[in-house]
Amino acid sequence: MRFPRRRRDPVEVNLTPLIDVVFLLLIFFMVSTTFETRQALELELPESASGQPMEAAPVTLVVTAAGEYRLGERVHTAGTLGDALAAEAEQAREHGLVVEADGRAAHADVVRVLDRAAGLEIRHVRIATEAVATPQAETP
Template sequence: MKFPRTRRDPVEVNLTPLIDVVFLLLIFFMVSTTFETRQALELALPESRAGGALPVSPLTVVVTAQGEYRVGERTLGEAALTEALARQVERARAHGLVVEADARAAHADVVRVLDRAGGLGIERVRIATRAQTSTQAETP
């Protein structure tokens, strides 16, 4: 006895829904991931024997070796430094101001920050340093 064979349609896998799901997952992970926004600066801080950590996060002004200033994430020139400090003067008066100056920065650039801070009435100013290594010779 001969049975008639039924013809089957060829099996196809539709990849369109799979691609849509992969793109949705990609978008979800891109949106939900937090990125590091602070850009690292290569600063060579001067050394100090008598230094300590601060209990509260004060306002920080970074002075680079090229004479640029940074308040937060913004790179500023000399003219915009006063404006940036004036915007955050209450925070600086409450918690202090930390000047992170590169060891190769010009003294005039650091004095300029201190002058602008004094003009705005910021009295608690600290200069950031790094701890002195024990391998270096100690001078009296």
């Protein structure tokens, strides 16, 4: 006796759920990754032997060697520094202001920042430095 064979459907691998999971992982990692905002700005911070490590403050003002001021992503001159700092004054009063001055920056540029901060009643001003590099002991 001859039995009829059942016709089998071809086996297919459904890739749709796999693609969905890959896109969800991609979105998760894109959202949860922190991005460095100042990658192209090269500063030579002065060294300090007695500096204390601190958490990053939300208001950071950078003084470059060329005498420019950077607050966030915007570049300011001495004339526009006061208005830009006034816009961030409330947050700076609450959390503090960090001044990242290049070691080659003019002293007058740093004093200008400190003067404007005092005029806006920002009392917690910290100056960013690098830790002093200790020489490595040579092992024989």
